[in-house]
Amino acid sequence: SSELTQDPAVSVALGQTVRITCQGDSLRSYYASWYQQKPGQAPLLVIYGKNNRPSGIPDRFSGSSSGNTASLTITGAQAEDEADYYCNSRDISGDHLVFGGGTKLTVL
Amino acid sequence: EVQLVESGGGLVKPGGSLRLSCAASGFTFSSYSMNWVRQAPGKGLEWVSSITGSSYIYYADSVKGRFTISRDNAKTSLYLQMNSLRAEDTAVYYCARDLGGSYREHSFDYWGQGTPVTVFS
Numbered sequence: 001s002s003e004l005t006q007d008p009a010v011s012v013a014l015g016q017t018v019r020i021t022c023q024g025d026s027l028r029s030y031y032a033s034w035y036q037q038k039p040g041q042a043p044l045l046v047i048y049g050k051n052n053r054p055s056g057i058p059d060r061f062s063g064s065s066s067g068n069t070a071s072l073t074i075t076g077a078q079a080e081d082e083a084d085y086y087c088n089s090r091d092i093s094g095d096h097l098v099f100g101g102g103t104k105l106t107v108l
Numbered sequence: 109e110v111q112l113v114e115s116g117g118g119l120v121k122p123g124g125s126l127r128l129s130c131a132a133s134g135f136t137f138s139s140y141s142m143n144w145v146r147q148a149p150g151k152g153l154e155w156v157s158s159i160t161g162s163s164y165i166y167y168a169d170s171v172k173g174r175f176t177i178s179r180d181n182a183k184t185s186l187y188l189q190m191n192s193l194r195a196e197d198t199a200v201y202y203c204a205r206d207l208g209g210s211y212r213e214h215s216f217d218y219w220g221q222g223t224p225v226t227v228f229s
Contacts, residue, residue, distance in 0.1 A: 033215035035153070042202060042222060043145075043153065048215035086153050090214055095166055097143070097155040097214060 003091055004032075004100035011106040012077045020072045022087030022100045030094070032070035032087045034063060037102075043086065047072055074105075082107045110134040110218045112203045117223030124193050124227070130186040130203030130220060138181035141206035143216060144188050146199035146225075156201070157188065171197075193227045200224050 004024040012018035022032050031050060035043035045054050047063035060075045070089070074081055087100040116128040130142070144156040157177040158166045165177055176189040186203055201223050204216035 029212070031213045033213075035216070037153075042219040043216070044219075045207075045215055045217050048207060048217070049209070049213040054217060084152075088153075088155075088215065094211070096168065097158065097166075099145075099153040099155060102152040 003098045004087055004089060006085075006087060006100035006103045008101065009104045009106070011108055012074070013108050014079060015076055017073065017075045018077055018105065020074075020085050020103045020105065022070045022072075022089075023068055024089065024098075024100075025068055026089055026092045026094075026098070027065060027068050027070050029092075030090045031065060032063070032089045034061075034070075034072045035086045035088065036081075037084045037086065038082075046085075077105075077107050079107050081105065110205070112205065112218055112220035114201065114203050114220045114223035117201060117225045119226045119228065120193055122194060122227055122229050125189070125191045126193065126225060128188040128190065128201055128203075128223060128225075132184045132186065132203075132205075135205075137179075137184035140208060142179060142186045143204045143206060144177060144186075145202045145204050145216070145219075146197075147202070147222075148196075148199040151199075154199070158206070159186070190225070193225075195227050195229075198225060198227050 034047040037043045051063045091098045111133045113131045141160045143158045174192045178187045203220040205218040207215045207217035
């Protein structure tokens with residue numbers, strides 16, 4: 001079983017704000033990174049570290065963390081944001097890496 | 109432009125072997141940790157193995173003892189030797205680069221398109 005826990009599915013109305021969460025004990029020590037994956041495509045890094053966006057990622061994507069929970073927020077969700085989202089971090093030992101089970105985001 | 113191109117996937121019987129390759133370009137390969145991540149059909153992402161620029165190696169428990177990660181910095185290539193393959197190893201295998209930076213801030217900043225591996229009897 002995954003050491004990072006995500007809700008399997010979340011929906012949001014077009015233009016509204018949605019938060020996708022990731023829970024795990026290792027998140028008290030390590031930041032999560034977040035990936036967007038569309039069908040048939042490789043994952044794409046959207047947030048890393050405290051709240052950093054790679055070049056080309058829209059500023060409607062942001063990240064935050066509190067205690068054992070990391071969050072990805074999309075402010076003003078667009079139709080093209082419909083995708084699977086995965087969190088990733090180190091495990092509690094720090095030597096291994098782990099992904100959350102993924103959250104399927106539907107934009108209504 | 110950073111590019112990662114995987115190859116070597118295919119069909120194999122249980123107990124068989126495959127060697128995956130990832131050709132890297134567009135960056136100083138030896139300076140980055142590299143990884144293999146897999147995704148079973150219809151399932152989520154699973155980290156498989158990592159190798160640092162100086163060849164420290166880590167494996168997921170699910171593959172330890174069966175898979176071997178290696179790199180050739182002169183050829184800017186990453187490899188995954190997979191032995192004793194099982195049906196549950198069936199997945200798309202991605203090569204991914206570590207962004208680097210603080211130990212607290214792990215992330216994969218570039219990914220290849222993946223190579224499929226099917227283990228069937």
